[in-house]
Amino acid sequence: MKVLVGKDAEIKEGRLKGITADGRKFIVGRYKGELFGMDGKCSHAGFDLLYGTIRDGRVVCPAHGAEFCIKDGAKVAHAGAKDLRVYIVSVEGDDVYIEI
Numbered sequence: 365m366k367v368l369v370g371k372d373a374e375i376k377e378g379r380l381k382g383i384t385a386d387g388r389k390f391i392v393g394r395y396k397g398e399l400f401g402m403d404g405k406c407s408h409a410g411f412d413l414l415y416g417t418i419r420d421g422r423v424v425c426p427a428h429g430a431e432f433c434i435k436d437g438a439k440v441a442h443a444g445a446k447d448l449r450v451y452i453v454s455v456e457g458d459d460v461y462i463e464i
């Protein structure tokens with residue numbers, strides 16, 4: 365299912381945008397100019413990753429520091445967290461979509 369995230373220009377470098385679709389949370393962010401999409405709920409204790417930061421190609425959860433690779437969702441820090449899923453993000457005209 366393809367879901368509208370928002371306008372391309374709204375997602376600035378190093379920023380995250382959150383959406384809820386199909387009862388689940390997702391984040392879309394931009395790192396080094398490229399858009400990426402990932403589960404929006406931390407796999408450690410469920411904190412909303414929308415409030416996280418992007419650092420060195422990873423999304424960092426602000427709650428307890430779990431880190432997830434933006435390319436494949438792999439958990440790269442915090443023993444209590446699991447890998448997250450990543451999703452295809454596309455741009456059509458000015459609009460950004462995530463494939464969930």
Ligand code: FES
Nearest residue numbers: 406408409425428
């Ligand atoms: S909820 Fe994300 S690190 Fe604990």
